[in-house]
Amino acid sequence: KPTSKYSEQEASDTAQQLRKTLNQWGKDYYTKDNPEVEDSVYDEKYRDLQELEAAFPSIVTPESITQRVGGAVLSGFTKVRHEIPMLSMGDVFSKDELVEFDNRIQKNVGYPVDYNVELKIDGLAISLVYENGKLVRGSTRGDGTIGEDITKNLQTITSIPQTLTKPVSIEVRGECYMPKQAFADLNKQQEERGEAVFANPRNAAAGSLRQLDTRVTKARKLDTFIYTISTFDNLQVTTQHEAIETLEELGFNTNPTQRICRNLDEVWEYIDDYQAQRDQLAYGIDGIVLKVNDLDLQGQLGHTVKVPRWEIAYKFPPEEALTVIREIEWTV
Numbered sequence: 001k002p003t004s005k006y007s008e009q010e011a012s013d014t015a016q017q018l019r020k021t022l023n024q025w026g027k028d029y030y031t032k033d034n035p036e037v038e039d040s041v042y043d044e045k046y047r048d049l050q051e052l053e054a055a056f057p058s059i060v061t062p063e064s065i066t067q068r069v070g071g072a073v074l075s076g077f078t079k080v081r082h083e084i085p086m087l088s089m090g091d092v093f094s095k096d097e098l099v100e101f102d103n104r105i106q107k108n109v110g111y112p113v114d115y116n117v118e119l120k121i122d123g124l125a126i127s128l129v130y131e132n133g134k135l136v137r138g139s140t141r142g143d144g145t146i147g148e149d150i151t152k153n154l155q156t157i158t159s160i161p162q163t164l165t166k167p168v169s170i171e172v173r174g175e176c177y178m179p180k181q182a183f184a185d186l187n188k189q190q191e192e193r194g195e196a197v198f199a200n201p202r203n204a205a206a207g208s209l210r211q212l213d214t215r216v217t218k219a220r221k222l223d224t225f226i227y228t229i230s231t232f233d234n235l236q237v238t239t240q241h242e243a244i245e246t247l248e249e250l251g252f253n254t255n256p257t258q259r260i261c262r263n264l265d266e267v268w269e270y271i272d273d274y275q276a277q278r279d280q281l282a283y284g285i286d287g288i289v290l291k292v293n294d295l296d297l298q299g300q301l302g303h304t305v306k307v308p309r310w311e312i313a314y315k316f317p318p319e320e321a322l323t324v325i326r327e328i329e330w331t332v
């Protein structure tokens, strides 16, 4: 019915119903192959919501789907200080160095520890701050202490929740990345437009997040895997593995391949598994990350100025190098 026929309460109720429907259809769109509705139906409902919100500005809510689209052209990025520094990662390139790392931990702790093993996503690190379950700020890692405020750009990424499933006040960190297919499509489009192509998905993700025009960011199909809760709002979490499960429950996108390994043999199985699957993954990885699973032990082990003593990244050889080697073999 025409918006003029609504009372404010009716408009608000209808808008809330429309938001619920659009969010559900949006989720299906990203998670299922056959979206529930045709784009035209989605667009019609979206327009209904826009009209209602235009006629009754007081009913607009920050998490309304209409508030996600780009449109803000920023003049520059303000700086953000990370209260808890975003540390770097020690990295190793061989089995022997990983054995050394494990020995160092066992010597320090006095007994063998469980590790949580995760894929090392080849994207860029971001920080997200929530107050009472609402996203209030998103920023880049920067130099680990000072990053850039890219909240507007991050709000265009559908896998980043505007509102959490619980009204907690926390800071979380993770990786923002561009899936391989989105990267290939973008470079094809760049070529058609006679614009510079991106060297790899990580550069494309970084370039897309540092856009001053949020509409460009929105068009870039970025995604995220969140892996750390930096500040706990009395969440009952005692291990890294549980932290990632809690992040999923709160509404974040997390990487499903994490695995608890009781010793290095199990870590090697994981490494062999995912080195073999690397080309099939929908996103780029450049190694795996090994973390002491127990959070109290992490605290006990602490960190040096820049690097935690309780984690190590095992790096794979760069994929490009492998491609070159294959080409040489082929031509020989």
Ligand SMILES: CC(C)(C)c1nc(N2CCN(c3ncccn3)CC2)c2cc(C(N)=O)c(N)nc2n1
Pocket (backbone or CB within 6 Å): 086, 087, 088, 089, 118, 119, 120, 121, 122, 123, 124, 125, 141, 175, 227, 228, 289, 291, 308, 311
């Ligand atoms: C919380 C800790 C510090 C242990 C940590 N730090 C990470 N990183 C730090 C260094 N980073 C960095 N970035 C640029 C320059 C220097 N360091 C980039 C993220 C992690 C990155 C990934 C990933 N990529 O998938 C991951 N699964 N877990 C991480 N865990």
